[in-house]
Structure formats: structure tokens, C-alpha cells
Amino acid sequence: MPALECRGLKKELPSGAHTLAILAGIDLAIEAGEFVAILGPSGSGKTTLLGLLAGLDRPSAGEVWLEGRRIDALSEDALARLRRGRVGFVFQSFQLLGNLTALENVLLPLELVGVAGARARSVELLGEVGLGDRLDHYPAQLSGGEQQRVALARAFASEPSVLFADEPTGNLDAETGARVLLLLDALRARRQVTLVLVTHDPEVAARADRRVHLRAGKIERIEFGRETARA
């Protein structure tokens, strides 16, 4: 059974008197533990696809299955509960809560699930991403790279089975981006987490087990195997 699967996935948005097809029927199955990169030029529908696969948005047509459960028709409450503990996210603009410290940002998903020893685990995770000495700093007091590392710790805190990443290095300089990417890959590999990553950067995509190229809302081609030489 695939960890994540979509069948005939479509997304249309109203545009004046017409509708605009963002995704025009996507079929994709992603196995557990697999690292899949979604590539494509701007407007190709890659972020929309990520949102639909993660249950953040509703498709116009088609089905989405997460670990054997169909999620596209679930209620907002059911989707929220599903995300707790099973799905993690990393975003281009970090999306940390500004009025929470680094530690509290990591702690929040654990508190939501009600995990015992949440604080110790958050401290350990922040140590793992190299921010053991920045626990009580607020996001505004951290650099971009540090903020993204807090976001990584938060994403892995509740030990999700699937992780969605939207341009995780997009707001970082090349060097910091590469370090964050290395960290993400290492954490993923250590925890055997399925990773779906959206990027327009071939360097980032080269680390993936599979690269799905989108163009105009359709899968243009799929490439398999890590391109170690490019990485």
C-alpha cells in the first residue's frame, strides 16, 4: 500500500467568468519512506499539488489517499486530527509562530498530541538541529537559517510518517540552504519518513528518489534515482 496516493486529481479556480485549471488530472503513488521531489516552472501547479496531498486544500475532482485512508472528503475537523502526529510541514517562509519561543514552537505539536516528556524531546530535537543554545529565542531574534532549522525540529517533533516541504531553501542563501537541506535529508533518513518536497531548484531535487516534473497542471515526466553526481 502506498503511503500517499492521488488519482485523477484536479483543481480548478474561478477566474472572472471562467475557471482556471491548476491541476488537470494527476495520478501519483508515493511509497513509504520515499523522497519525492516535485519540480516545475512557476504556475505549473506544484504547490497546489502539495496542498492537496497534505489535505490542506480540497480538490475539484479526484481522490487523495493517505496511508490507506481517503482524505479528500474528510471534514475540516477530521483533517486537522489526521494532521496531528502523522504529517509534518516545512515551508519556504518558515511559518513559525512569532509570539512563541523556539522551544515553544517545537513543543506545540507535541502538546497537541499529548505526548509525555514533550519538553525533553523538543530540547533534544533543537539540539539535533544545532540550536540547543537558542531555546528561548523568539523567531524575530533568529536568522533565516536558524528559523528554518526550528521549523525542521517542529516538523519532526511529533514523529510524522509523511513530511511535506514547500521550497524549504527558497528564502535562504545557497550555503545556508545546502546546510538545511542536508539536515532535512539526514533527519528524514534516520526516521524513515516519507518526504514530498516542492522545489524549482534542480540541485535540491537531485537528492530525491524520484523527481516528478509538472507543466501546466500535468505530469510532464518522472525521473528515478538520486543524482549523486549533481548533489
Added chain:
Amino acid sequence: MRFALLFRAAQRESRGARGRLAFFTACLALGSFAVVGVSGLARSVRAAIAAQSKELLGGDVWIRAREPLADELVAALDAEPDSERCEVRLVQTMARATASGQSRLVELKAVGAGFPYHGALVLEPPGTLDARLDDGAVAVASELAAGLGLCVGDELALGVARFRVAALVLDEPGRLDPTFTSGPRVFSTLAGFHSMQLEGVGSRITYGALLALPPSAGPAAEWADTLSERVPMGEARIDSHEEAQPQVQRAARQVERYLGLVALLSLILGGVGVAEIVRAWIGTRVASIGVLRVLGFTPREVLWMYAGHVLALATVGSALGSLLGSFLPLCVPRFLPELLPRGLTLGWQPLSILRGIGLGTLVAVAFSLPALAAVWRVPPVRVLRHEAEPLPAKRALTLAALGALIGSVFVAAWVQSEELGLAAGFTGLVAALLGVLALGARGLTRLARWLPRERLPASLAHGIAALARPGAGVLGAVVALGLGTLVVVTLLLVETRLSARLTSALPPGGASLFFLDLQPDQRAEFERVLAAEGAQDVRIVPLASGRLTRINGLSAEAQALVHGEGRGRWALTREQRLTWQQELGPDNHLVAGELWSDPQHLELSLEQDYAEDIGALLGSPLTLEFSGLPIEFVVTSLRQVEWESFGINFFIVAEPGALDAAPHSLLAAANVAPEREQRVQDALVAACPNVTVIRVRSILEKVSYVLSRSALAVELLGAFTVAVGLVLLAGVASLGALRRVREVALWKVLGVTRGGVARLFALEFALLGGVAGLLGALGASALAWAFFEHVLEFDSDVPWWTAPLAGLVAATLAALCGLAACAHALHTRPIESLRS
């Protein structure tokens, strides 16, 4: 979600909420201060009266009647074991300083030995009444002594007798301020009272008995009930000390009810302010809400989290105002001592704080709900796409929020007024006013959007454009400031117009002096004195008292079963005063029948509303009893009376000569120039000492003074509503601070000076305030006009300049408040905001 996590999340959300808390507090504290202040004051007065009731009454039980107490009742009181009784007579009469000849209307209280049983009069020289008074001496209130230039030992004439002033009364427990009484107090003995010879026909004497009960008698109220069940009381009424100070208790209840609703208005406006703040705040938290949703928070959990935060802020805000308001009862006696009976000590009312916090949080949360409901619609996908469509609105949630809003206003009004009808009316009125102002605000936004701005000066164009901008807070500011202006301007208009009406010259031909208790044999002397003093339009009519016993063949008791409400009950159970005359005055207009047209019967002419109240029609047979002798009449005409003409008018007028043989007194009226009133009064009191002179001007002045003092309290509370409106405006301006900072930076980069930017902003706020003030004042003019036309039935024009002036004042205040709130933005260097 566990409560602990919800609490933690709300607590974390509170970080950096200092500004928000400040505005929550400012919005709610004023309203809860007013609510708690009014409620605490009323409770405090009631509690103080309950605690000091015996001292205020001077005894345990007070029995009184307009005629000597019935023999059976006196016998029953005589038979009461161990109780003490003190006879009392009360009457309004004239006192004259024999040395100066000056006179004044006083409230005379003649008392037997032992008065008062509880509490003590403060006399100068010190002592008790028993010690100071004898049958040739009186004790007079210090204000009478000051008014007539009397000292202890001087002589004072009352009725036909002369007395030595034996003491000055410095303090009388339970006595109201002279403003609220007919005149200063004079104490005499009972024998002294008899020597005054005031007990003529038609005299208005209250015959009373004050009792002190032994401890074995039990609660005074129960003792009084048992007595009134056991013994026929006749006309007498009996009150126990628990019912002491009925006027003050009634006033306290009215204050609590009506001023409580005015105070609630401030709190409701605070609610509007809170709603605006929450709306602006939620607007800045949309990104965070999106992240929370992505992390697995359900919409309901996010709503609870933010509602919890609002609840916490509202509790703190209203608690602060409530705490301050609870001290109001301690301040009122210091600043407005005349509002309370003498000797009443008010206490702190901590329990009222709970009312303030309860109503404050209820209103704040209910008003925030529609704004909070927006968190439900934030889609998690917003973290990926800012322009993501919001989730569909939950109809049930929208309806529940609206229901909670209306319900909370109703519940709060019910708590304040303790009357369902009044609460419903208040809710309806508030909804209607808010609705009209909201429509006005919407109209203003549309107008601002539609208005061509190309040819306007830049600052004016910017000000108008700012009103059309989404999220400009026009709705909240116009509604709150407009409603505040409406309340204050309505109160001011009603009070000033009413006061002007009361203190302006009397209506042409109206009497300025009335003379009571004139006996028929004094008529010639009376006419001589008035003629000598140059009084005009002297009118003298006979006055008899009779009791209605049969109407339309039915006994008055039976008739009272049908017409037993209000004036009907009074007319059918109490003695009625009537006159007889050939012609009616010009202020009487026949509306049915013909005057003195039936030679077969004795005829009556009735005032038409009075006739309706007692169930009499044209042609109705009617029996009146005079000193036990029944006389039958027929109603042959109905009249409409212009009561506001200040003439002598009666509900019942009999045909001339019908009652010449009945015991009667005379009632007279005359028109005297203001500067001659005192002279006429002094001369008349010297010639006819039993006659009581009532000066209409001084009564109207007193009424006007009381009205202005009461209006002051309402206006102060009304001013709270304007203050809340201004706070709200400042709050909206300040919450848009980030936008303001960027705007200021851009303006400065474009070369506009700081003063120039301040002018731009001032104009924007002034436009907002001006329109709110204008709308509010227009509403106020309409309300005041309707009140005068339909409630008081006065012709009263509302000055044309009311609305423009109110608009100007509101515009100025709004500009000042808005600028104060934007001060930080004006001082920020452009580079700081552009870099960020």
C-alpha cells in the same frame, strides 16, 4: 483539546498584547465603572436606609392620616402594652419673623413628648426637644433662621400665635435637602400647634402617631400588618421603619433602573469598541491561525483559544473599571450631599463589582463573537497561498453569534432594569439606533468611494480616500461616536429646553401666587391687602372636600373594582376637592354637553380624562358626600383643561350656589410682579396668618434645579459614551499603526513634512468624527423633538445649529484622539519602516 493546552495557548497569545489590553481596558472600564457606580450607589442607599431605618423614621411605626385618627384606632393604640406613642401634626404653613415682618413657607412638625424615639436631633444650644421646647417656644431649622435673620430668643409668628425661638435645628435624621422639601422645618409642641389655630375647614394637616415598640412586639412590619388587619384604619396609613424614606427608596430604585440603562449604553459602546479591536487583531493573526490549522488545531479549538484570550482581556478590563466604580458611593455624599437624606452613611459595595465584571465580559465576548467567527474561515492552505479562498461561512455559527449579541444586550438590560418590558424596549431601541448609524457609516464609505477626488486639495482627497479604504474602521467609529453624541446631545437638548421652559416667564394670565386655607370670613381683608399691594388678576373660588359615593347607580367601591387603577382608584377612594362657579375660565373648553343647562338637577362639569377614569359619562348620576351628607348631581358637561396655564382648575366643578351651605374654604390666585412677591406675602401673612402662600416661581425654580442636578448625573454618564467612542476611534487608529508607519514613511520620502502628514491624518479623523457627530446630533434632534411633541406635548423648536456644532466638536475631539494614537507612527524614521 485539553483545557490546560487551551489555556497555555491563550496565555502565549497574550504576549505582546499590552496595547490590546490597554484598549480593552479603556473600552470596558468606562462602561463597567458606570454600571457598578450606579448599581453600587443605589444598593448603598438601600442598604444604608435598611441599616439606619429606625433613626431615619425616629421610631418603629408611623401612622398618619389627613384627618384625626379614628377613635377605634386610638383606643387600640392605647391598649398596646409597653409601646410608647408620640402624637405628631404636620402642616405646611407660613412663618413670620415679627421683628422684620419677613415671612416664609415652612414645614411645621408639632410633636408630643419623647420625640424622636430613635436617633437624635442636633440642636443649638445642645439638648433634646423635650428640654428646649415649651408651649410658647419653637425650634427652627438653621436655614430658616438664616433666611429670616432669626437668632435664638427672637420671636416668630405661626398662625395667630407668637413663639420664642428656643433652639436652632442643625441636623434632623432622615430630613431631605431643602431643595426637595416645601420649606425649612419648624418644631413645636402639640399645645403650641393648637394655639396657632391652623385647623380650619379645608386645612391640609397630617395627623400622625409615632410609635416605639417593645422588643417583645417582634418585627415592626409584622406588628403593623397585624394592627391594620385587626383595627379599621379608615383613611390612615401605617408604615414600619423598614419602609422608611419611601421617596428616597423609590428614587434609588428608579436611579438603578434608568441610570443603570444609560450606564449600560457606555458598556455596549465598549462592546462595539472591543469588536473593532478584535476584528483588527484577528486580521493580523490570520497567518498564525493558518499555521495552527496546519499543525492540527481544529477550527473550534482555534476559536476557543482566541475566545479565551478575549475573555481574559475582558475580565481584566471590566474588573479594573468595576473596582473603581465600587468606590463611587463613598464619593457621592462628599460631592453631592444634597442628594441624600441627612444622617445617611453610605458604604463600599464590593458585591457590585461582580455585576460589572459579569456584564462587562458578557458584552465584550458577545460583541466579539462575530469578529472571532472569522477564525473559523481561515483555511490551512493559506500557509501556501496567501490569496486562498476562505472556508465557507458556517451559517449556524453566524446565527449563533448574532443571537448571542442580541441576547447579551437583552440579558444585560434585564439585569440592570429588572423589568422584561423595559429590557426588550431598550434592546429594540439600541438595535434600531445601531442599525441606523451602521447604515450611515456604510453610506459614508460609499460616498467616499464615489466622490471624485481629482480636483480636491491633496490633504482633503487623502482624508476622503482613507474613509473608503477597506478596514478603515469607519463602521465601528461612526457607530460608537455617533451613539455617544446622540445620547449626550439628546440629554442636553431635553434638559436645556425643559429648564428654559420652566424658568421662563409664566404663561400670560397665569397666576404667580396661590393662597390656600383662606376662610370665607377673611375674604374682605384678603382682597384689601392684595389691592393695596397692587396684585393683578385676583381670582377667588370656594373649595369644598367631598367623597364620591355612587356613580351610575353603583357604589364607589363597586366602581373601583372596574376603574381601580391609578387616578381612578385615587378618585374613588379619597376625598375630592371641588369648586362651584357660574363661568369657566378661558383655559377650560367644553367638549361635550352644555354648562348649567338642566334646571331639574344639580349639575356637575367633569374634566374629560377624569370622567373616563371614574367611569362617568355625560348624563351619569353621581353622588358626593359632604361631612356625611349625600348630595346627588348629574354630569351635564365634560371639559378639556389646559393645566399648563397655571390657573385655578378642578376636575369637578359644580353649578353655582350648589354647595354654599357646605363647609368650605377659599382658594385664591393672583398675578404679582416677581419683585413684589415677598412684600405681598409678608403683608398677607401679617393680616391672615393661617393662609398659606405658594409661590409658583420658586417652585418652578426648585423643579428646574432638581431637574438640572438629575440631568447632570445622566449627562455625566452620557459623556462616558462619547469617551468610549473616542477611545474606540483611537484604538482603531492605533491598531492600524503598522499601516500608518508605512504611510508616514512614504509621505516623508515623497517630501511631505511631519506637520503635513499630521494634517493629513487629522483631516481623516476629523471627517470620521464630524460625520459621526453630525449623524448622532441629527438623531438626537429627532428624538428630542419627538419627546417634546408627543410626550410633553410642548411646541419646542430644536436649534438649527445643534447638528453642525456637534459635528464640529466631535470632529475636533476625533482629530485630537486620532493624532494622539498615531504619534508613534509620526515619529518613526522613514528608513526604519522601509528597511523592515
